[in-house]
Structure formats: C-alpha cells, structure tokens
Amino acid sequence: MSTRQDGEKSSYHHGDLRQQLVEAAILMVREKGLEQLSLRRLAEQLGVSPAALYHHFRDKQALLCAMGEEGIRRFDAQLLGDGNKGNPAAELERFVRLYVGFAVANPELYELMFGRTTWKGGTTTAFEQTARASFRRYAEMVIGAQAQGGMTRDINPLRLAQVVWATLHGLCRMHNDGLLLTPADVEDISRYALWMVRRVAVGGDEPES
Numbered sequence: 001m002s003t004r005q006d007g008e009k010s011s012y013h014h015g016d017l018r019q020q021l022v023e024a025a026i027l028m029v030r031e032k033g034l035e036q037l038s039l040r041r042l043a044e045q046l047g048v049s050p051a052a053l054y055h056h057f058r059d060k061q062a063l064l065c066a067m068g069e070e071g072i073r074r075f076d077a078q079l080l081g082d083g084n085k086g087n088p089a090a091e092l093e094r095f096v097r098l099y100v101g102f103a104v105a106n107p108e109l110y111e112l113m114f115g116r117t118t119w120k121g122g123t124t125t126a127f128e129q130t131a132r133a134s135f136r137r138y139a140e141m142v143i144g145a146q147a148q149g150g151m152t153r154d155i156n157p158l159r160l161a162q163v164v165w166a167t168l169h170g171l172c173r174m175h176n177d178g179l180l181l182t183p184a185d186v187e188d189i190s191r192y193a194l195w196m197v198r199r200v201a202v203g204g205d206e207p208e209s
Helices: 017-032 039-046 050-056 060-079 088-105 107-114 125-147 157-176 183-201
Strands: none
Touching: 017 039, 017 050, 017 060, 017 107, 039 050, 039 060, 060 088, 060 107, 060 125, 088 107, 088 125, 088 157, 088 183, 107 157, 125 157, 157 183
C-alpha cells in the first residue's frame, strides 16, 4: 500500500490543490479579515500538511499575490465581458458601474488586487503580469471607443484611461477605508465623474439625481 508523502487529501486531483488553497484563503479573508489569514490555519482548514502548502507558496506574501491574481481574473470576467460592444458610451458606463460594484462588494480582495498589501509588501512576477494585462485590456476599450468615433481624437486615450481608473480607484478606496461614503455615494459620485469625462471626451448630459 502506498502512502501519500505530501499531506494532500486523496480527494484533490493533481494540480488543483493550489487553486483550492487560493479559493479557501479568499473565503477566509472575506469572513475573518486579512489579519486572520495564516498558512497554518489554511492548511488545517483544508486538511493538508504545511509542507503541501509550502510546495505551492513559499510564504504568506506569495499566497496573497496569488489571491490578488484570482481577484483580477474574477474582476476581468465581470468587467470586460461582452457588454455593449459597438456603443462606446454605454460600454464605458457599464464598466464604471461594475467596477464600483465589484470593489465595494469585495473590499478585502480589492485590497490584494490594487492595494499596498501586495504592491508595497512584495509582488510576484505572475501577479504583476496579470494586473498589467488587465489594465491593458481596459485601456484598449478606451482606445477602441476613440477609434469608433466615441470620443475626440484630441485626447490621449491612455491618459484618459488612467484618469478614469484613478478616479474610480480613489472613490472605492475612500469607501473601503471607512471615509464615510456609502456604496450609494460612491456610485453617484462615479456617475458624476463619468459625466465630466464624457463632457470632455464624448459629450453628454448631466446625470439624473
């Protein structure tokens, strides 16, 4: 009779323990907060040995980066889906609405995607590549809107994409950091920010209250 040496449960198929660990860690953080996450607790929860966990993540920071990667993949799947192709203004409005909704609904995960915990704490190459690819896809959406005549060609589309992202990021961080903004406030302010951008870039009426 053979004996498993890596401590993994027999129910895990080869190669999917890493994803199981990431998903369990995201759930743990959502329920208990980032400060309660530890490799030991995670190993105990999944019934694996610490050696099995360290086989996939050299330390906690590597796990946090993997969680950030997963967050960005979920973020992209929601924000960069089919949407309103062919209607640049509607597509940008949809992006803004879904961005705010995702960040406010997933504050811990959003911190790992675009916060100091990962970007200042130490990143992995895979994490940085995933984050930058996500921004490129978003920037391409803005560039595509310009190419379709959805905004004036006098505006640098990359800078416009950066301005919109920075505005949304700041609003979401204000809410998630507890600066007295409700989710409704963030959504309303983001609508005004989008209106201001559209006044400059594509034209548009003031948003209804």
